[in-house]
Amino acid sequence: MYIFAIIWFLFMFVYVAFNAYGIFRVVKMRIKGDIIPVVVLIYVIVIAVIIVATVILIGALDWGKHLQDLIKI
């Protein structure tokens, strides 16, 4: 089950890098006086909330069990 968590962390690594450069480009092309800084701040906060909530849930779950033991519906 650790494989799913590892895949998720790899996705997070790529996602953060993608957004970091994207936000850098957006801030670079901003026009003085526009609302982009506020929008970027909201965007970063929302992403942070999602990531933090996911990390908390991942920490609450047991990833040490085998997949066969968990496939019990």
Place this chain on the structure above:
Amino acid sequence: MPEYHFPIPGSVDEEKIIIFVRKHWVSFIGPFLLSAAMLLIPGGLIIGLFLSEFDILKGFVVHIVVLGLSIYYLIAVTVAFVSFISFYYDIYIVSRDYIVDVVQEGFWGRKISQISLLRVQDVSSNIQGFLPTLFAYGDVLVETAGEQTQNFLLKSVPNPQEIAAKIMQLHNDLIETEGRHHQILEAEGALAPGVIREGGHHAGEEGSLTAKQPTGENSPASQEIPPQKDFQDSSNNSGDVQIPQAHEESSVPKSSEKVQETEDESWPKTQHNGEGEISHNELDKGGEIDLK
């Protein structure tokens, strides 16, 4: 005027910018509702399953749902942000010389187009639909001249009629400023080449006259078209272009008619004979024309 952090081709002077407009916010309603649906519907489904009698959320499913929902929401939020950036950075700039069209395509794509106002041939506005009519926004189509016609379409701009009228006004003002008005009138046949207008300047080509071109400080070759007044009033902070009172264009004076003496002091006065006219016969004789 806002400070620009991104390069604009042709180095548009900020002081010359007359119109700086984005798309109307109502045009973003569609992507906004789509993004809201993408964010709310899955969460609602999960909550509904959790509260329902179906005991699905246990064991292996919980791990997959947590990771899957996290990835889905991160992508959905990014898609919403990118669509907003694409909407917000679609900018249309109209200065006294150019029209600049900036189209943002996501994070990485940007297309900047620019045409000169001199090439503008026709400008039309279009408001179609319930929401555009209610909120007074629509499209402005700018048609240009030349072999490679490049039409500019300003999409979903507020008050498109005013913008279209303003573009035509700026185009006409630029024509006047560039001094091509006489050339256009000659091309259209409204002004005959080589006609000397009393109180005016020589409006024809140099080769159109058979007479020897006079020299001196008042010769037409050395005299430039009097500069127009500054269009922008210093007290007018809105940047609106105020058209100065146009010089009255008289009809094509025939050689037998008296040339009307204009009262406009901006035009240099021409010297004329006692009868007040300069005939083509005098020009054909090759005599010098004293324009003092």
